Amino acid sequence: MTDTIEEKHVLSIADPTGDTRIMWDPRSKDEVSTAKAAFDAAKKKGMLAYTVDPESADKGEVIRKFDPQAGKIIMSRALQGG
Numbered sequence: 001m002t003d004t005i006e007e008k009h010v011l012s013i014a015d016p017t018g019d020t021r022i023m024w025d026p027r028s029k030d031e032v033s034t035a036k037a038a039f040d041a042a043k044k045k046g047m048l049a050y051t052v053d054p055e056s057a058d059k060g061e062v063i064r065k066f067d068p069q070a071g072k073i074i075m076s077r078a079l080q081g082g
Contacts, residue, residue, distance in 0.1 A: 007025055008023040008024065008025055009023065009024050009025070009026060009035075009068070009069075009070060009071050009072065009073075010022070010023050010024075010071075010072050010073070011023075011024070011035050011038060011039060011072075011073045011075070012072070012073070012074045012075065013038065013042050013047070013075045013076075014074070014075065014076040015042075015045075015047075015076075015077065020038075022034065022035050022038050023035075024068070026068045026069055032068045035066070035068070036066045036068070039066040039073065039075070040066065042075045043064075043075075046077065046078070047075045047076060047077055048062060048075065048076060048077070048078055049062065049063045049064070049066075049073055049074070049075045050062055050063065050073065050074050050075075051063055051067065051070045051071075051072065051073055052071070052072040052073070052074060060074070
């Protein structure tokens with residue numbers, strides 16, 4: 001089986017070191033496990049997670065648990081007002 005970019009889902013973690021991207025195929029237990037571990041580690045650091053609507057990149061939804069079926073998840077620190 002050959003993976004194509006359309007079959008891969010992506011977790012993007014934006015932090016002071018840059019943008020880390022972790023890709024997974026939801027059919028691969030190992031890849032899902034790796035992505036979930038990264039998601040959980042970022043959540044422990046206080047990061048927020050959002051799914052992105054593939055039809056409209058300007059719409060997203062806050063999620064609290066890793067969803068291996070989500071096409072794209074973006075994680076970042078909460079913005080601080082001042």
